[in-house]
Amino acid sequence: MTTTSLPAPDVTDRDFWTSGGVTGALAPALARADAERGTPWPQALTSQYARFFRDGDRTAYESQVAARHARLTRATLAALADPTTDHVDEVVDGVVLLCEQSTWCWAAHDDAHERRGDVTPVVTEPYLDLGAGEVAAQLAWVDHLLGPVLDQRAPGVRRRVRHEARVRVLRPFTDRRDWWWLGVDHPIMNWSPWIQGNVLAANLALEDDPVRRWATTALVAEGIAAYWAALPDDGGVDEGYHYWWQGAARALEAQDLLAFAGIAPAAEALDRIRATVAFPHSMHLGGDWYVNVADGAARPLSTWPWNVVHAWALRVGDDAAARHAASYRGQPGSLFDERSSLPRAVGLLTAPWGDEPPATPPLVDQAAFPATGVAVARTAAGSTRGPAVAVKGGHNDENHNHVDVGSVVVALDGVPVVVDAGKPTYRAGTFGPDRYDLWVVRGDWHNVPRVRGVEQVPGREFAARSFSAGNDADPGRWAARMDLGGAYAVGGLEHWWREVVLDRAAETVTVEDTWQFSPATAPGPADAPTAAGPTAWHWLLAGDVVLEPGRALVRFAPTDDGSPRTLAITWDPGVVDAALDVRELDDPELSAVWGGHLTRLRLTARTEPPTGTFRVTMRPTGSAQQEVG
Template sequence: MTAASLPAPDVADRSFWASCRVVETLVPTLATADTERATPWPQTLASQYARFFRDGDRTVYEAQVAARHARLTRATLAALLDPSAERVDEVVDGVLLLCEQSTWCWAAHDDTFGRFGRVTPTVTEPYLDLGAGEVAAQLAWVDHLLGPALDERAPGIRWRVRHETQARVLRPFADRRDWWWLGVDHPIMNWSPWIQGNVLAANLALEEDPSRRRAVTALVAEGIAAYWASLPADGGVDEGYHYWWQGAARALEAQDLLGFAGIEPEQAALDRIRATVAFPHSMHLGGDWYVNVADGAARPLATWPWNVLHAWALRVGDDAAARHAAARRGLPGGLFDERASLPRAVRMLSDAAWTEAPAAAPPLVGRALFPSTGVAVARSAPGSARGVAVSVKGGHNGENHNHVDVGSVIVALDGVPVVVDAGKPTYRAGTFGPDRYELWAVRGDWHNVPRVRGAEQAPGERFGARGFEVSDGEADSHPWRARLDLAGAYPVDGLEHWWRETTLDPDAETVTVEDSWTFADAGAPASADGPTAWHWLLAGDVTLTRGGALVRFTPDGGPTPARTLALTWDAEAADAEVDLRELDDPELAAVWGEHLTRLRLTARAEAPSGTFRVTMRPTGSGPQEVA
C-alpha cells in the first residue's frame, strides 16, 4: 500500500479510462453528466432536514442527499473519461457543496434533537452514522481518482476535503469508542461494517499521518473481525437478503480494503465468510425475486455489487455462489449501473475477473436451511424456477429490523412470490421508535401467521418459535417438511402448543400448511379477545371460490404468468373474507404494484385442540420457465 491510496486506477491511467470497454459502458452516464452540468445542483435545505423532527418525514431530505451524491458520481466518471476543465470544475463544485453541507449525518440518525432540542444540525458535535460514512467515502474516492486534476484546477480543494473528513469522521471514529454500532451495549448489526468500511476508505485515501493511518486501519480490522464473529456459523442473516448487501457485503468490501492495506482475515473470519457467501443464492426464488424477511424487499430496489459476491465466491471456492453472481453479469446494470455509489461503481468497472466473467445460469438450489435464524427454503424443481418454492420463517420477534412473523410462509409459483411478505416500508420517524409495531407491514396480522383467539404475536426476543426442525432437507426429489411450535410467540393463556407443519410435495407441486393446536382449558376462554383466524397475504388478483381462492400475479416488467395458484381449505371450518390493501407506500408499490390482498379465514368454533389445513397448488397451463 502506498501512502494515501485506494485500489483502483486513477485519472492518470489512460489505458484504463480511455479503453473502449469503459468508454462504451459509460456513454449514457457521460451524456447525463454533460446535460446536468448546466443545471443547479440538488440542494439540502434546513426545512427538509427539520421535517424528520417535525412530521417524521425523512425521505425528502435523504432524496436530495442521494441526488447530490449521484450527480457527483456521474461528474467524477465523466471527468475520468475526459478530464477537461469544465468537467473537473463540475466535480469541484460537487465536492465543495459536500464540504459546506452543515452535516453529513442523516436527520433520522442525528442526536441533535435529543441532546440539544435542535432541529438544525449541531456543527460542533458531528454524529458518525451511515450518511457521514457515505460522504467520507465518496470524497475519498473522488480525491484518489482525480487528485492531480483537482490540484491543477482548484488548488486547496483537497485540503478542504481532508479538513472536513478529519473533523467529521476520522477523529470521531478514532477518539470515541462508545459508538453503539461498534457493539457497545447493542448487538452488532449492519451499521458496523457499513460505517467502518467507509471510514477505512477515507483513512486510506485522506489520512496523511502514517501512524494515525495505521492506528485507524487496525481499529477497523478489529471491528470487521468482530462483525464476522457475530454472524452465525451457518451463514444465516436475521435481517434477510436485502440487508445482506448492506451488512455482509459491506464487510466483504471492507475486507478487500484491509487486504489492500496488508491485513488478511483470520481463519475464523474466513469460515464465517465462506458460510455467508452462500446466503444470497439460497434465498433466490427466480428472476430478480428473493425470499424476504424483516425489512427486506422481495425484489431489489437498489443496485447490488454482484462483483463483490462473485470475487469472494471464487476465493472461498463456492461455485454455486459464483454462478449466482455471474448470472447477473449479462443483465442490464450487471457491468455498471449509475445508481451504484461511486466506490461500488469504480470497483465494479475495474474488476477484471467480473467484467470478463462468462455467462452463467443461477443454481436455484433445491433445499436451504439456516438453523440459526430458523429460515428454510425448498423448491419442487431444483435448478429451475418452474414449479413451486416455499420458505418458512422461525426465529423470534426481537431480531434486527424485526417483523412479527414467526412461522410465516412464503410461496412462489414459477419463480414469482404469490403468497408473500410485504417487506420493507418506506422509513419514517416512527419506523424504529415505540410505534414500530403499529405499522401494518410489520404487524403479525399482515404476515402469513394465525391470530390466536384474537391475539396477534407479540414483539420481543422472548416471543419465538420452539422445536424448529426440517426433514429431508438434502433430498431434493423427496417430500420436504418444516415443523415448528408457534405457541411461544403468542401471549395467550393456556396455549400449550401450536404446531405448524409445512410440506412440499415436489412431484405434485403442492404446498400444505397444517396447524395443530392444544390448549390447557377445556373450552373457549371466557375473556376471548376475538376468534382465531388464519391470514394469508397475496399478491396480484384474488378470486374467492367455494372453499378456495385463486391468485394470479403479473408483476410490472415480468412475463404474463402461465398459471394460477389455487388455495383450498375446509370451508365448513372457517369463513373466508378478503381485505384489499391499497399501496400508497412507494417502496411497497414498486415491488407489488397497486395493492396486496389479505385472505382471512376465521374459525367458526374455538376448540381446545384441533387441526386446520391450507393446500396450495398451481392450476392452468404447463410450468413457465423463468431465468
C-alpha cells in the same frame, strides 16, 4: 500532498479509462452527466432536514442528499473518461458542496434533537452515522481517482476534503469509542461494517499521518472481525437478503480494503465469510425475486455489486455462489447503477469479470439457516417451474424486526404469490416505540395466525421452538416444522405446531397447523370464540384474487414465457369463514414491488376447540386433483 491508497486506477491510467469496455458501460451515466452539467445542484435544505422532527418525513432531505451524491458520482466518472476543465470543475463544485453541508449525518440518526431539542445540526459536534460515512468514502474515492487533475485545476480543494473528513469522521471514530453500532450496549448489526468500511476508505486515502493511518486501520480490522463473530456459524443474516448487501457485503468490501492495507481475515472470520457468501443465492426465487424477511424488498430496487460476491465465492470455493453472481454479468444495468455509491460503481467497473457470457443461476433445490430459522425449497433444482416455499422461524426482536414467527412465502414459477410485504418507506417512528403500529410490521399482515384473537407479540422471548427443515426419507418431500406457541401471549397455549410441506412431484405446498391448549383454558362447552376474538389464519396475496367456496385463486405476474399461472389455495370451508381485505398501497417503496394493492385472505375459525388441526393447500391450477384440507 501524500499519495492516496485505494485499489483502483486513477485518472492518469488513460488506457483503462478510455478502454472500450469501460466507456461503453459508462455511456448512460456520461450522457446524463453532460445533460446536467451547468444546471443547479440538488439542494439539501434545513427545512427539509427539520421535517423529520416536525412531521416525521425523512425522504425530503435524504432524497436531496442522495441526488447530490449520484450527480457527483456521474461527474467523477465523466471526468475520469474525459478530464477536461469543465468536467473537473463540475466535480469540484460537487465536492465543495459536500464540504459545506452543515452535517453529513442524516436527520433520523443525529442526536442533537434528543440532547438539545434542536431541529438543526450542531456543526461543532458531528455525529458519525451511515450518512457521514458515505460522504467521507465518496470524497476519499474522488480524491484518489482525480487527485492529480484536482491539484492542477483547484489547488486547495483536496486540503479542504482532508480537513472535513478528519473533523467529521476520522477523529470522531478514533476519539469516541462508545458508538452504539460498535456493539456497545447493542447487538452488532449492519451499521457496523457499513460505517467502518467507509471510515477505512477515508483513512487510507485522506489520513496524512502514517501512525494514525495504521492505528485507524487496526481499529477497523478489530471492528470487522467483531462483525464476523456476531454472525451465526451457518452464515444466515436475520435482517434478510436486502440488508445482507448493507451488512455482510459491506464487511466483504471492508475486508478487501483491509487486504489492500496488508491485513488478512483470521481463520474464524474466513469460516463465517464462506458460510455467508452462500446466503444471497440461497434466497433466490427466480428472475429478480428473492425471499424477503424483516425490512427487505422481495424485488430489489437497486442493482447490487455482484462482483463482490463473485470474487469472494471464487476465493472460498463456492461454485454455486460464483455462478449466481456471474449470472448478473452483462445484464443491462448490472455493471453500473447510477444509484450506487461511487466506491461500488468503481468496484463494478474494475471487477475482473472476464469476457465469458453470463452464467445461469444455480437455483438450489433447498437451503436452511437454522440459527435464524429461515429455510427455502423449490420444486426442482435449476428451474423456477412450479412452487417454491420459504419459512421464517426465529424470534420477534431481530434486527429490522417484523412480527413474523412462522410466516410462509410461496412463489409460483419464480414469482412470489403468497408474500411478505417487505420494507416500507422509513419515517420518524419506523424505529421508535410506534414501530409495531405499522401495518407492514404487524403479525396480522404476515402469513401467521391470530390465535384466539391475539396477534404475535414483539420481543426476543417470543420465538419459534424446535425448528427443523429438510427432506424427509422421501427426497421428493421437503418439510419444515416448528412450534409457534412461544410467539403468542395466549393463556393455556401449550403448542402450536406448524408444518410446511413441499411435495415436489405433486407441485403442492401444504401448511398444517396443529394446536394444544390446556383443558382449563377451553372457551366453554360450546367452543365459542374467546372474549379477545376468534382464531384467524392470514395469507397476504399479490395480484388478482378471486374468492370461491373453499378456495382462492391468485394470479400475479407472467412467467418467462408470458403466460401467468394461477395458484389455487384451498381449505375446508366447513370450519372457517373466508373474506378478503384489500390493502391499497400508497407507499412508493411497496407499490414499486407489488403494484397498487395487496390482498389479505382471512380465514376465521367458527369454533375454538382446545385441540385441533387446520390445513391449507396450495398448488398451481391444472395440476393434480386439488385436495381440501
